[in-house]
Amino acid sequence: MTVQINPSILSADFARLADEVAQVRNADWLHVDVMDNHFVPNLTLGLPVVESLMKATDTPIDMHLMIEDPDRWAPAYAEAGAGSVTFHVEAATAPIKLARDLRAKGARASMALRPATPIEPYEDLLPELDMLLVMTVEPGFGGQSFLDVMLPKIRRTRQLIAKHGLQMWLQVDGGVSAKTIEMCAEAGADVFVAGSAVFDGTDPGAAVDRLRGLAAGAAARCAH
Numbered sequence: 001m002t003v004q005i006n007p008s009i010l011s012a013d014f015a016r017l018a019d020e021v022a023q024v025r026n027a028d029w030l031h032v033d034v035m036d037n038h039f040v041p042n043l044t045l046g047l048p049v050v051e052s053l054m055k056a057t058d059t060p061i062d063m064h065l066m067i068e069d070p071d072r073w074a075p076a077y078a079e080a081g082a083g084s085v086t087f088h089v090e091a092a093t094a095p096i097k098l099a100r101d102l103r104a105k106g107a108r109a110s111m112a113l114r115p116a117t118p119i120e121p122y123e124d125l126l127p128e129l130d131m132l133l134v135m136t137v138e139p140g141f142g143g144q145s146f147l148d149v150m151l152p153k154i155r156r157t158r159q160l161i162a163k164h165g166l167q168m169w170l171q172v173d174g175g176v177s178a179k180t181i182e183m184c185a186e187a188g189a190d191v192f193v194a195g196s197a198v199f200d201g202t203d204p205g206a207a208v209d210r211l212r213g214l215a216a217g218a219a220a221r222c223a224h
């Protein structure tokens with residue numbers, strides 16, 4: 001199973017963003033968190049910053065929109081060239097239409113679930129998606145502790161993906177580190193967002209390699 005490691009720039013130094021992302025050229029994607037201070041109690045950045053970031057790196061961009069009204073705002077990120085756009089199902093009015101729109105614009109269509117949101121009511125949406133994001137912290141801030149009570153939900157989501165015969169990425173985000181990544185991979189996740197575990201150390205590139213090695217090893221041991 002291929003695994004992907006996506007450093008979250010939320011833990012990077014925003015004043016030196018181009019230099020920070022240059023340190024993780026070995027990453028699969030750059031994870032970019034957009035927060036609007038409504039859907040989550042924090043405010044980060046928007047499309048102009050993302051457009052500048054795209055000029056500063058060749059690494060594809062993995063957008064995570066923690067915003068209200070993603071139906072209105074998400075397509076613009078796909079149009080700007082983001083390779084992956086994740087919206088929250090709790091905020092979307094018409095998730096199927098939105099997913100189709102994102103795919104039509106050439107992006108990986110992805111839907112996120114807050115920790116308290118179950119996957120089962122959304123099973124029918126899975127064929128419309130390229131990726132599902134199971135949040136492993138309450139969205140809003142980096143550096144929180146991994147919620148291991150999310151492991152059964154990751155497992156269940158992987159089962160439902162298999163039940164529908166789909167090839168879908170299953171992303172986890174929040175508290176992912178060298179201590180927690182193997183249990184996520186064993187549960188069925190294959191895309192790993194890591195902020196503080198990558199950027200808080202002295203060698204972000206080495207941290208990406210280490211996380212990839214741990215995740216790939218755990219995935220190979222259980223072969224989902």
Ligand SMILES: O=C(CO)[C@@H](O)[C@H](O)COP(=O)(O)O
Binds near residue numbers: 008010137173194
């Ligand atoms: O979406 C979020 C937080 O809401 C994340 O992407 C965080 O940025 C992850 O940070 P760490 O938990 O890895 O430090």
